[in-house]
Amino acid sequence: MEMRKLGTLDVSAMGFGTMSFTGIYGAAPDRSEAIGVIRGAFEDGVTLFDTAEAYGPFTNEELVGEALAPVRDQVVIASKFGWNIDPVTGERRAGLNSQPAHIVQSVDGMLKRLRVDTIDLLYQHRVDPAVPIEEVAGTVRDLIAAGKVRHFGLSEASADTIRRAHAVQPVTAVQSEYSLWTRDPEDEVLPLCASEGIGFVPWSPLGAGFLTGTIDATTPIAAQDFRSASPRFTEQARQANRALLDVIEAIAASLQATPAQVALAWLLARAPFIVPIPGSRRLDRVRENNRATTLRIPPADLARLDDVLSSIAIEGARLPETVLRYSYL
Numbered sequence: 011m012e013m014r015k016l017g018t019l020d021v022s023a024m025g026f027g028t029m030s031f032t033g034i035y036g037a038a039p040d041r042s043e044a045i046g047v048i049r050g051a052f053e054d055g056v057t058l059f060d061t062a063e064a065y066g067p068f069t070n071e072e073l074v075g076e077a078l079a080p081v082r083d084q085v086v087i088a089s090k091f092g093w094n095i096d097p098v099t100g101e102r103r104a105g106l107n108s109q110p111a112h113i114v115q116s117v118d119g120m121l122k123r124l125r126v127d128t129i130d131l132l133y134q135h136r137v138d139p140a141v142p143i144e145e146v147a148g149t150v151r152d153l154i155a156a157g158k159v160r161h162f163g164l165s166e167a168s169a170d171t172i173r174r175a176h177a178v179q180p181v182t183a184v185q186s187e188y189s190l191w192t193r194d195p196e197d198e199v200l201p202l203c204a205s206e207g208i209g210f211v212p213w214s215p216l217g218a219g220f221l222t223g224t225i226d227a228t229t230p231i232a233a234q235d236f237r238s239a240s241p242r243f244t245e246q247a248r249q250a251n252r253a254l255l256d257v258i259e260a261i262a263a264s265l266q267a268t269p270a271q272v273a274l275a276w277l278l279a280r281a282p283f284i285v286p287i288p289g290s291r292r293l294d295r296v297r298e299n300n301r302a303t304t305l306r307i308p309p310a311d312l313a314r315l316d317d318v319l320s321s322i323a324i325e326g327a328r329l330p331e332t333v334l335r336y337s338y339l
Contacts, residue, residue, distance in 0.1 A: 011055030012303050014285050016209025017182035019131065019161055021086050023278060023303045025058030026051045026296065027213060027289035028074055032065045035219075036235045039291050041073065048077035050293040052085060054300050060185075060211070060287045061124075062090035062135055063116055067100040071123035079125050087124055088183075088211075090165060091116040092135035106336065108138035110149040117158055133163035133185055137339040143171050147178035154179070163211075166337040169198035172208070181208050185287075186337075188212035190221055190273050190315065191242075191254060191324045194338070203283060215277055215286035216270055216299075218243070220251065223259050223269035227252070242326030250325040257318045261311045267302075270295075274302035276315060 012023040031044045038044065048059065061074045071089060078085050094107040097115040120129055132153070134146055153159040161182035164172055175181055184203055186195050189212060203210045218237055219225050227249040237243040242251070255269065262272045270288075277286050288299045307315075327334060 011057075011300065013057075014209075014282060016058075016131070016211065016283065016285060017161065017180065017207060019086060019182055019209070021058040021285055022056050023285060024056060024274070024300050025060060025211065025285050025287035026056045027060045027287040028070055029060075029062070029065050030289040030291050031073055032070050033234070034065075034236045035291075036232050044073055044291070045077040047291060047293045047296060048074065049081075051296045051300075052078070052081055054297050056296075056300065057084065058086045058088065058285060058287065060088045060213075062133075063095060063120060063123075064090065064093045064135060067095050067102065068119070068123055071120060075124040075126070082126060086130040087126060088131035088133060088163065089120050089124065089129055090133040090135035090163075091120075092133075092138060092165075106136055106138040106140070108134060108141045108146050110141075110145060113146070113149045114153070117153055121158060128157060129159050131161045131163050131182060132159045133165045133183075134167070135165050136336040137164070137167050137171055139339055143167075143175045144178050147175040151179040165213075166339075167199075168338045169202045171339060172199065172202055172206075176206060176208070181206075183209040183211050185211040185213055187214045187328060188277065188284075189215050189217050190258065190276055190319065191217050191251065192328050193319070194328075200281065204281060207283075209283045209285060210281070212277055212284065212286045215288050216273055220248070221255065221258060221269060221273040223255060223262075239330050240326070240328075241330065242324070242328055244326060247326035253322050254318060254324070257315065261307065261314070264311070265305065265307070267305055268298060270299055271302040271305050272307065274299055275305040275307050276312070278303065279307060279312060 094103040150162045163183040165185040231238045258269045262269045
């Protein structure tokens with residue numbers, strides 16, 4: 011697979027997000043099946059694997075650690091701290107916690123769960139308004155000096171926060187939701203990444219499955235699926251947002267590709283420092299997504315997508331307000 015750079019970090023052009031193995035979309039596959047998918051992604055060329063202490067909590071890191079242990083030296087493992095999770099018990103508490111002592115405790119737990127000596131890329135999962143970003147960056151800088159972390163990242167951070175953190179400890183990558191129906195980073199964050207040599211990692215690059223064309227207004231969504239509480243996945247919103255999907259599907263058909271491949275290839279075409287991290291619990295879908303790295307969307311079709319996106323309003327907030335309020339601080 012083609013390689014790209016997140017800052018100075020070399021990774022595959024397509025990464026792999028492992029959150030779906032926690033059961034966020036409903037019942038998760040058994041452990042052996044999940045390990046098979048993660049290892050299959052590596053065998054298909056993926057070298058960037060994304061997890062977080064909040065996924066589970068803890069259980070996703072344990073899964074990723076076991077799955078990637080045989081190929082540890084050939085992959086980049088990224089994880090995240092920042093939600094208020096007890097580092098010992100895993101109890102979820104309200105809000106965020108990026109107090110320096112808590113970060114250090116979180117990282118020590120991650121190292122054990124991931125079965126590694128060093129975390130390749132450590133993100134702050136959400137910006138904690140109670141802790142100056144300079145303190146967070148300084149704590150990660152100390153962890154890098156101690157050999158526990160290699161690179162520093164931020165997730166869902168504003169351009170101003172990224173600048174302030176970058177002045178203390180160089181930021182290797184910024185991770186935020188970005189896709190054909192979520193373009194918030196384009197005004198300020200992506201230009202800053204381009205000017206400062208920072209990589210950008212879009213999470214939910216397939217719109218939590220909507221941009222694959224496999225979900226419509228009539229598709230049932232189980233109560234335990236997080237999308238059941240998402241404003242963008244009400245029946246009304248899915249019906250209204252069909253206009254975008256119609257164009258994606260038409261372009262996909264003309265290129266003998268899938269809608270998912272078009273959505274991912276569109277992201278890859280935006281900038282050479284962008285590395286999406288789609289997730290799937292099925293290896294055939296992972297392989298399908300990876301083929302997007304070889305898909306080149308003609309300029310006329312890219313322009314067509316831009317025209318559609320400028321002429322329609324996507325209905326529904328991208329996340330519930332309880333989560334959205336912590337974005338772009």
